[in-house]
Amino acid sequence: MLGPAHTATDHRLGPVTQVPYGEGRAFEVAGEQIAVFRLRDDTLYALSAVCPHKGGPLADGQLDSTLLMCPLHQNTFELATGCSPTGAAPLRRYDVRVEDAEIVLTA
Amino acid sequence: MTATLTPPQRAGGGPDGRRRLVVVGNGMAGARAVEEILARGGAELFSITMFGDEPYGNYNRIMLSHVLSGEESHEDIFLNSLSWYEQNDITLHAGVRINRIDRFAKVVFSDDGQTTPYDQLIIATGSRSFMPPMDGLMGPGGLLPGVFAFRTIDDTRGMIDYATHDEHRQAVVIGGGLLGLEAARGLQSHGIDVTVIHSPKHLMNAQLGPEGGDILKQSMERLGIRIVCGTRTTAIWGPDKVRGVRLKDGTEMPCDLAVLTAGIRPNVEVALTSGFTVERAIVVDDAMRTVDDDDVYAVGECVQHRGEVYGLVAPLWEQAVVLADQITGADPTAAYMGSRTATKLKVAGVEVAAMGVQGPEKDTDEHIVFSEPRRGTFKSIVIRDDKIIGATLLGDSNKVAFLQQAFDRGLPLPEARVELMFDLGGPSAEVGVAELADDAQICNCNGVSKKAICDVVQAGCKTVTGVMDKTRAGKGCGSCKLLVAQVVEFAADGAVEEDPSVHYYVPGIALDKPTLMAAIRDQELRSPSAVFAALAPEGAEDAKSKMGLASLLKMMWGEDYVDEKDARFINDRVHANIQKDGTFSVVPQMRGGVTTPEQLRRIADVADKYEVPMVKLTGGQRIDLLGIRKEDLPGVWGDLGMPSGYAYGKSFRTVKTCVGQEFCRFGTGDSTKLGIELETRMQGMESPAKMKLAVSGCPRNCAESLVKDVGIVAIEGGRWELYIGGAAGAHIRKGDLLTTVDDAETAKLLTGRFLQYYRENAKWLERTYAFVPRVGLDHIKAVVVDDSEGIAERLDAEVQKHADTYVDPWTEGATPVEPGQFRTSLPLEVLPRVPADRATELLGGSW
Ligand code: SRM
Ligand SMILES: Cc1cc2nc3c(=O)[nH]c(=O)nc-3n(C[C@H](O)[C@H](O)[C@H](O)COP(=O)(O)OP(=O)(O)OC[C@H]3O[C@@H](n4cnc5c(N)ncnc54)[C@H](O)[C@@H]3O)c2cc1C
Ligand code: SF4
Ligand code: FES
Numbered sequence: 001m002l003g004p005a006h007t008a009t010d011h012r013l014g015p016v017t018q019v020p021y022g023e024g025r026a027f028e029v030a031g032e033q034i035a036v037f038r039l040r041d042d043t044l045y046a047l048s049a050v051c052p053h054k055g056g057p058l059a060d061g062q063l064d065s066t067l068l069m070c071p072l073h074q075n076t077f078e079l080a081t082g083c084s085p086t087g088a089a090p091l092r093r094y095d096v097r098v099e100d101a102e103i104v105l106t107a
Numbered sequence: 108m109t110a111t112l113t114p115p116q117r118a119g120g121g122p123d124g125r126r127r128l129v130v131v132g133n134g135m136a137g138a139r140a141v142e143e144i145l146a147r148g149g150a151e152l153f154s155i156t157m158f159g160d161e162p163y164g165n166y167n168r169i170m171l172s173h174v175l176s177g178e179e180s181h182e183d184i185f186l187n188s189l190s191w192y193e194q195n196d197i198t199l200h201a202g203v204r205i206n207r208i209d210r211f212a213k214v215v216f217s218d219d220g221q222t223t224p225y226d227q228l229i230i231a232t233g234s235r236s237f238m239p240p241m242d243g244l245m246g247p248g249g250l251l252p253g254v255f256a257f258r259t260i261d262d263t264r265g266m267i268d269y270a271t272h273d274e275h276r277q278a279v280v281i282g283g284g285l286l287g288l289e290a291a292r293g294l295q296s297h298g299i300d301v302t303v304i305h306s307p308k309h310l311m312n313a314q315l316g317p318e319g320g321d322i323l324k325q326s327m328e329r330l331g332i333r334i335v336c337g338t339r340t341t342a343i344w345g346p347d348k349v350r351g352v353r354l355k356d357g358t359e360m361p362c363d364l365a366v367l368t369a370g371i372r373p374n375v376e377v378a379l380t381s382g383f384t385v386e387r388a389i390v391v392d393d394a395m396r397t398v399d400d401d402d403v404y405a406v407g408e409c410v411q412h413r414g415e416v417y418g419l420v421a422p423l424w425e426q427a428v429v430l431a432d433q434i435t436g437a438d439p440t441a442a443y444m445g446s447r448t449a450t451k452l453k454v455a456g457v458e459v460a461a462m463g464v465q466g467p468e469k470d471t472d473e474h475i476v477f478s479e480p481r482r483g484t485f486k487s488i489v490i491r492d493d494k495i496i497g498a499t500l501l502g503d504s505n506k507v508a509f510l511q512q513a514f515d516r517g518l519p520l521p522e523a524r525v526e527l528m529f530d531l532g533g534p535s536a537e538v539g540v541a542e543l544a545d546d547a548q549i550c551n552c553n554g555v556s557k558k559a560i561c562d563v564v565q566a567g568c569k570t571v572t573g574v575m576d577k578t579r580a581g582k583g584c585g586s587c588k589l590l591v592a593q594v595v596e597f598a599a600d601g602a603v604e605e606d607p608s609v610h611y612y613v614p615g616i617a618l619d620k621p622t623l624m625a626a627i628r629d630q631e632l633r634s635p636s637a638v639f640a641a642l643a644p645e646g647a648e649d650a651k652s653k654m655g656l657a658s659l660l661k662m663m664w665g666e667d668y669v670d671e672k673d674a675r676f677i678n679d680r681v682h683a684n685i686q687k688d689g690t691f692s693v694v695p696q697m698r699g700g701v702t703t704p705e706q707l708r709r710i711a712d713v714a715d716k717y718e719v720p721m722v723k724l725t726g727g728q729r730i731d732l733l734g735i736r737k738e739d740l741p742g743v744w745g746d747l748g749m750p751s752g753y754a755y756g757k758s759f760r761t762v763k764t765c766v767g768q769e770f771c772r773f774g775t776g777d778s779t780k781l782g783i784e785l786e787t788r789m790q791g792m793e794s795p796a797k798m799k800l801a802v803s804g805c806p807r808n809c810a811e812s813l814v815k816d817v818g819i820v821a822i823e824g825g826r827w828e829l830y831i832g833g834a835a836g837a838h839i840r841k842g843d844l845l846t847t848v849d850d851a852e853t854a855k856l857l858t859g860r861f862l863q864y865y866r867e868n869a870k871w872l873e874r875t876y877a878f879v880p881r882v883g884l885d886h887i888k889a890v891v892v893d894d895s896e897g898i899a900e901r902l903d904a905e906v907q908k909h910a911d912t913y914v915d916p917w918t919e920g921a922t923p924v925e926p927g928q929f930r931t932s933l934p935l936e937v938l939p940r941v942p943a944d945r946a947t948e949l950l951g952g953s954w
Contacts, residue, residue: 035932040636040648085164085190086185087185
């Protein structure tokens with residue numbers, strides 16, 4: 001799912017506690033706006049932060065264990081794939097994990 | 108030898124012994140054919156792979172007209188979501204195009220460079236918009252910006268985006284058939300000025316004769332849509348984006364948007380280059396097989412059957428059934444014999460239905476016409492050998508259901524032909540339903556017969572929504588919904604059930620409000636996550652249910668509610684109103700609309716300091732600071748030093764007041780004082796939907812009390828009238844008089860009591876304008892005024908408790924309650940920013 005040509009590298013985004021449970025926070029990584037979401041069971045997901053519909057700030061959205069909902073017009077996106085069951089264009093997804101209590105994102 | 112009914116077993120080429128079925132085209136016909144195949148046990152016979160060059164699951168293309176007009180959202184038109192493919196073990200390549208089929212090697216080549224083998228293949232590539240030849244249509248990267256086809260979700264979205272752009276005011280729709288008229292009406296709903304240019308002499312010439320076409324023109328013009336017939340568009344001029352069109356006679360018409368609806372052309376390129384017989388479209392036989400290859404079928408708008416090519420969905424449903432019967436072997440005798448088509452125009456307020464021939468063709472044909480152009484009514488029926496062979500109805504579609512049946516099935520006709528056109532005490536709709544034959548088609552879009560509906564009802568599904576889900580009846584253009592409901596009612600013999608989910612408080616938990624509240628109370632569930640864990644199916648959280656739950660829990664537990672920010676909508680997390688560009692608007696409390704120079708000065712200072720792009724008086728009698736960055740919110744609140752006005756959230760909003768008796772020469776009550784006291788008492792109260800109040804000092808009603816959730820009006824003699832359930836937003840309703848009381852204190856008490864009763868009993872998002880008529884005014888009067896249930900004291904105590912424990916949310920600004928609460932989520936540069944200095948722009952910098 002990664003873009004062409006450029007090789008992916010790990011980026012450390014700081015403590016995982018920046019992202020409250022059940023919410024998202026936006027980060028700028030390698031020139032991209034990326035939203036990181038943290039479920040109550042500590043699973044992390046990372047998706048592009050801008051809604052393809054009309055540019056809604058997705059880190060302000062609401063989520064459950066599978067879906068993210070944009071705050072502006074309620075399009076939804078699968079956290080795991082970035083695909084939109086409501087028919088919006090898909091979001092780019094990024095690999096993200098926790099290491100030493102820090103968020104590590106591959107982009 | 109034993110005879111066997113199982114399909115002819117072929118050696119499956121797939122690794123699991125199943126045959127590999129590949130479908131090219133994931134539109135309405137392709138997906139429907141697959142559904143029909145699955146319904147015949149296809150999952151055991153085939154491993155299925157579908158290719159569609161649109162990057163989505165299958166959606167209801169018909170509904171794009173409603174999406175364009177804003178009646179439906181594009182999220183709601185999906186017929187098969189991506190998970191449907193997964194559940195049915197179908198490999199979907201969405202956004203992937205097939206370029207070529209190699210019939211001999213039995214593989215398809217896709218534009219992602221892959222080669223996919225098949226044992227059997229279905230071509231369902233549909234059609235695309237016809238691009239009439241005209242100068243300037245194409246820009247460097249494809250269509251000139253601003254020029255749109257009307258075929259796909261992306262086309263529709265593109266049009267909406269373009270149409271809602273402030274600078275875009277005028278559109279030209281090229282082609283005045285069904286699609287063109289629907290596009291015109293849809294664009295108009297975005298405030299765009301629309302002209303339809305149609306080269307034939309009259310509108311919808313494929314379906315209507317000249318007289319009907321002219322009446323239709325008048326009806327469209329009455330809606331404010333300009334119609335130009337009988338001239339061709341020869342050029343579009345730009346150069347960077349569309350700026351206008353030129354007609355054959357040299358007339359030039361400026362426009363910001365041009366939509367091409369001048370017909371469709373079947374997508375036959377793949378079939379053609381792969382060596383299939385293509386005439387007007389891909390030629391198939393009665394088994395829906397291509398005439399060239401027994402293992403390749405075709406279905407939908409891309410096929411030509413017995414010389415006919417169709418552009419509507421009803422025929423392709425019939426084709427899909429035959430195809431499935433054939434390919435699965437379920438019925439090797441199944442044959443498609445062609446379809447009789449009927450069309451309806453989906454433009455609200457302009458009813459057009461047409462079927463069969465437009466006018467008499469032989470001397471012996473009977474032709475019955477009724478025309479009342481002034482009212483936009485026109486009816487024409489053509490009869491041959493005592494059977495209807497064509498009908499057109501404009502402006503009054505009362506008789507459509509009957510005529511359609513008679514046309515489809517050659518029913519006997521009444522001796523007095525006039526009864527075909529008007530109800531003259533003839534059979535009513537209900538009797539009609541009972542009399543319809545079993546195989547009468549009820550839903551013409553989805554090809555659902557009366558029997559299919561009755562079978563589902565007999566099998567135990569007795570809700571209209573359930574039947575619609577199971578059979579798809581009513582899920583096309585929607586014009587048959589009423590008839591579907593009537594058939595369900597008939598089949599259930601009156602024992603129709605409601606869909607239980609309409610009673611759920613939130614979609615993710617299968618409980619109605621009283622049951623949900625009881626469970627929450629019994630199990631002491633104080634946070635949304637606790638409720639999901641205890642009550643949701645498999646404990647699954649549901650994003651769409653969170654807001655409703657959080658609000659309910661806050662009402663029930665008050666201070667003991669365990670606030671989980673993630674359960675709240677962003678507005679309630681940061682106590683401000685999100686804007687289209689992700690900034691926020693801030694509305695400080697201004698109780699009863701009363702302010703002071705000191706407050707105004709502070710607001711002005713804040714507006715300066717934070718460079719607020721626009722300051723505006725709201726319709727709720729206070730001041731809005733729009734376009735504030737999220738990270739500035741705490742600073743703004745701190746500097747304002749005023750409480751939140753709660754312009755966000757499903758909660759108590761404002762109390763509008765008038766100046767009342769202290770100043771006004773007509774005032775008979777101190778409306779301002781009562782309004783402020785109410786707002787103080789009820790501020791920030793969570794509720795199922797917004798609560799907006801008003802108090803007026805006399806029946807002149809300057810505070811608009813009659814259209815508020817609770818409106819109070821002072822009347823002569825120091826008394827006050829209380830109105831409830833009024834509204835003047837998306838819905839308009841005059842409030843019902845609850846009671847008249849002697850003093851302001853009682854007015855306050857009963858207002859609180861009613862609102863508390865509403866909070867406890869209304870459905871999520873149900874405003875009082877819906878709640879009051881649902882529960883019944885008499886019942887509410889009994890409970891609130893006469894205390895018929897003995898709960899008045901408790902309701903009053905709840906309100907008091909709210910007033911005593913209320914905390915202004917803006918105090919959270921000083922010490923954010925969670926990390927990054929006010930951190931930006933915004934890459935502002937990529938968003939459509941709200942205009943800076945909007946006020947100066949609007950006012951031209953002068954007073
Ligand atoms: C700011 C204001 C317009 C203005 O500039 O005057 C406004 C702005 C919004 N209104 Fe309103 N309404 C405003 C007064 C009204 C009024 C008039 C009134 O309150 O007296 C009405 C009609 C009265 C009514 O509600 O019955 C009104 C009926 C609506 C509705 C339709 C509600 C309905 O069920 O009929 C919505 C949509 C909704 O609630 O789902 C809505 C929704 C909205 C939202 C919140 C849109 C949204 O969902 O995000 C707007 C936020 C704009 C923003 O970006 O900040 N607004 N809105 C007014 C704020 C009043 C205030 O001081 O709190
Ligand atoms: C706005 C609008 C309103 C309409 N209203 C009505 C109505 O009220 N009543 C009615 O009966 N009909 C209506 N129609 C017509 C109806 O939608 C069509 O008859 C129906 O969608 C045809 O289905 P299909 O599967 O043949 O084609 P489509 O639904 O167009 O599906 C074909 C699919 O195949 C894909 N495809 C094409 N070539 C390839 C390839 N080489 N590789 C991979 N994929 C490919 C296409 O992208 C498309 O997704 C309307 C159509 C529109 C656009
Ligand atoms: S409602 Fe009555 S009191 Fe209020 S301003 Fe109008 S006339 Fe005056
Ligand atoms: S911007 Fe995300 S749904 Fe509209």
